[in-house]
Amino acid sequence: MLIGEIAQRTGTTTKTLRFYEDAKLLPAPQRTPAGYRDYSPDVVDRIAFIHDAQKAGFTLRQVGQILDIRDGGESPCVHVGHLVHQRLEEVEQRITELEHTRDRLAALARRTRELDPADCGGYCTIIEAT
Amino acid sequence: MLIGEIAQRTGTTTKTLRFYEDAKLLPAPQRTPAGYRDYSPDVVDRIAFIHDAQKAGFTLRQVGQILDIRDGGESPCVHVGHLVHQRLEEVEQRITELEHTRDRLAALARRTRELDPADCGGYCTIIEAT
DNA sequence: TCGTTCGTTCCAGTAAACTGGAAGGTTCAG
DNA sequence: CTGAACCTTCCAGTTTACTGGAACGAACGA
The missing domain is CATH 1.20.5 (Single alpha-helices involved in coiled-coils or other helix-helix interfaces)
Structure with a gap:
């Protein structure tokens, strides 16, 4: 899935998704031969989680910490x-x-x-x- | 009165006072021969007003607007x-x-x-x- | 005269979460 | 072949209220 589709499905913008990648909230995805970001559908859930955590009032930095712990295999x-x-x-x-x-x-x-x-x-x- | 004394009397810092001047909340004061800011005691009240307005939740921009109106001779x-x-x-x-x-x-x-x-x-x- | 403390200017950075724009490459429909 | 709709990178700006630091001059006591 290209960045535009992800953006649409998650109700964000392509700008924001690139920003999240920059901020280490999203892993760098595969690239198509043309250099386009090619996402696994999993990231949709990850982004939904980010939104959930934001709604609970966490900062992106905190969300990043939680995600890091999870990515490390631990229960956050x-x-x-x-x-x-x-x-x-x-x-x-x-x-x-x-x-x-x-x-x-x-x-x-x-x-x-x-x-x-x-x-x-x-x-x-x-x-x-x- | 030099900037340090004003800062002390109003419970701010010299940095903040220069910042307020920059932000047009305080008029540029006289200078001593050495180039030091030489304030009239009036600014103490003006700064107290700024603090009062901030406590009421106004932004510095809004405080500036109020001050501008007053400085123009109108009742704000x-x-x-x-x-x-x-x-x-x-x-x-x-x-x-x-x-x-x-x-x-x-x-x-x-x-x-x-x-x-x-x-x-x-x-x-x-x-x-x- | 030296040292300390005060003052000066200007530039840059902080948090937070994006957003805008330039300048360009890619893909596809008509 | 052209134009649009997508994608890319990178740089800069938004908001708020300061804060930090460099590099320097001034005043004053011992």
Whole structure:
């Protein structure tokens, strides 16, 4: 299968697939006599896995680590377990931060409705002193 | 005041302050005969405002826009009101996305505890089929 | 005078995940 | 034979907010 077909089947672009190869997420495939990449259908699953892992919030670097472990013949599950916990903590922390930001913004929005723009002194009374 | 003192008073670095100047967030200050930046104490407030706006989740670009309006003599509050609403929506959407990711991860973590690593088939049964 | 610490400029790099474009080769239909 | 639709490589840019480093000048205390 040529790169275009793989791209279509996996819902990506040829650019991205070459990028993944560059980033060692995909092995360098066979080449046709013309020099075109000639993929085994297996890579479709591999790319699907990459997408799954991305949806779970892993970076490509982490996905690469998991894939490396698997390619080495080991079961990556223990490592994945660590990553899941790490990532879960990061996500929870980030949610907390964002909720904080949201509360700040909601307060600003309230002030915006109450304030006469003409009263805006200093840099901006909406934002200041928050 | 020299750049180091400003940095210390505002809790930043000299690097960052030069970067802000480059990014048009701070006006180019006077120079001493030796070519050192010689700031008016006013910039301390300006930098504090930048920090406030960042805490509310605005990008430096947006802060720059607000500052530009103010520097032009207009009251930026109307514009700020728009930005606040925009940003509030973005933040809420992002929180929703992250909560989704968190739920996925929590499910993965549960699976991790239940699964025997030896059963890991395919790419990784923890992540797959999520 | 020496050393330290402050300041200056400019260039380059970081993370993340691509994306765009140039300049060219290949394959196939009409 | 021509044109399109595919493929190739390589280089550079996108976004955000800085950060690091080189190579240098200035101010000041001992």
